Amino acid sequence: MRVKIAGVAVAAALALAVSGCGSSDDKADDGAKGSEPGLVIWADDKRAPVLESFRSQFESELGVTIKIEAVSKDLQANFVTASQGDNAPDVVIGAHDWIGNLVQNGAIDPVQLTDAQKTGFNADALKAVTYNGQVYGAPYAVENLALIRNTELAPEAPSSIEDMVADAEKLKKDGKTEELLSLQVGDNGDAYHAYPLYASAGGYLFGQKDNGDYDPSDLGVGKPGSIAAFEKISELGKKGVLKTSIGSENSIPLFTEGKTAYLVSGPWALTDIKKAGTKYDITPIPGFEGMGKATPFLGVQSFFVASKGKHKTVAQEFVANYVTGEPLATALYNADPRPPALTASFDKVKTTDPDLAKFAEAGAGAPALPAIPEMSAIWDPFGKAESAIVGGADVKDTVEGAATTIGDAIKK
Template structure:
């Protein structure tokens, strides 16, 4: 994810391609000999042209390694599909930057080298962030940064309702604050509950914050989390629009200045300043207090399998350059990411104190494919967002919706 959430639909498409076999024309990827001075790099940033700081950084790291790096940016879905096709044909790029849940799909397809094979050092990476790239006891790639979710709050709205943001420490105190906001004639909280990966992404902090686990969607803890959301709608603390809200449209609601809270990510920091809202940031609370684990977004820099293993030495130099502390800070500030190492995080906060709550949120975050879910995650997530939709619309109770989701997910991951 860069300035917006990178959707999980690509993961499902990729997994389907793996299942049915990959066909297509040859891509302009790797497979070049070690003697070649040209290295290829694919990333999910088509918005960056040749003049962009990111492009210049990639090229400069190539120059330091004594080679030329040809960078190509693709839309997330296209990138995943192209990577699968190129890998199946033995024609992968030298470096591949992908959304973290996609790592398990590519690793499962045999396209990526592990860090044990390519000797990338991940010892300084925060354990909860690197976990998104761990599959079957092996690690694939290095995260270039992470983003996650928290609660933006409008200080003006809370003051009018007599609410002290510091008093919000768990679900009960948050719900009490929403009641006071409504009583004061203001709007409560907006979020994204749409029936896509964005809906699952936004529900996961509450799901995990209840103590629920993705392997058991219909647990009492999971029911409590979904009941929290449905009760907010019934009591008018959240608008019915959340059922179809994307993270973008949810943000647009918060940006009107009418809402006390908006669940969203680091990528909205520039927008909240433009909106002119006197805002603060709260880590999403767990049911009984403390920070809830929110899902991590962000990309992993991976090294695909090459026919000529001699190329890996130079590729490693380029990757090490891109993931140095100084370049982590430069890159992650540009992409609205929190760096994945303590040293780089400290440098970010030293340069911008407003990032401190986000560093805390990222430290409490969790990868969607963690717990060794790997390629099972997209199948589980689809059933989770379906249950959220069904319950929010009133078609089923949270209990019934999650029971159906668990049955369908269990069947899908057999």
């Protein structure tokens, strides 16, 4: 998932509790008891407090002290920088689509999971964290976009984008809403949120090889299908369905405040929606009439073991023993209700959370967000092209310009 992270650092630095735990890379730091922490974990502001609540247990069972830090922003970039500067944490939590970039930068190691542990995860989640035949992350949550609608304003799920727009226009005309749809675009666009519409109209980002891996040599942006897809996005911009004034900061508030009946978002939106008391339902994002399915990307949140961490053996033990366990997976779900990637946790919480099955249905058949390094070349040019086109720019020239920028970046 691609959500803006905000938060402050938490947890205090503690001393290494027990010497001789792990391999020589762990022992090298054990002599300075009381001078520096043992295992260091980087997380965002929502996951850090959950890990902090388990810290005493982790320390007791692993035999090391643990420092948990919430990185306020740019977690991936800060992690790469820290790794290159020999100041990396031992474990970092992030999205699976970071993997290609992190592997290319020598920042993470494959995660050492047994076959039994691997079978405990959602198969699609495990596939998403597999890169070049090796598992590089221990997944703990999956996520995808869906259509969330205010059932008091829109009791029936739309059959197509056109059906949704017609209903939204009537609601606005009758003075019941102010916006037709809340789908974040913003000044710089948003490739992740635009992708279901783009895919429905025939666009793709990268082709796939016979084994299912993404093929960076087959760039879809700039191809006729992508131009046709952006033509449909342009039409939505002209109708006011998509707006650059709707971005990550206000897309969910527009819905919770009743200013729109329709929101395209993920499970992270539900906390605010429930707090607002909005009656809602979750269904698949509708596609364009007579065109393909509006397929969102599957995102997977994962634990990674840092290549340059000072306690790699303990880090591997932590990931294998705790991320594969139901208690931590369920606690992470309770703090931020995204469908657990661990089957045991998913089965435990699904009986009390019907939204899990609805998001799963909305994401049925969703391809994993590309984790290849070349994906980093997509986000900015694609997003800016979307924003410009929604704002009225010429479609063909804009898309071809974005394709040139992306292609040049991939060749570097």
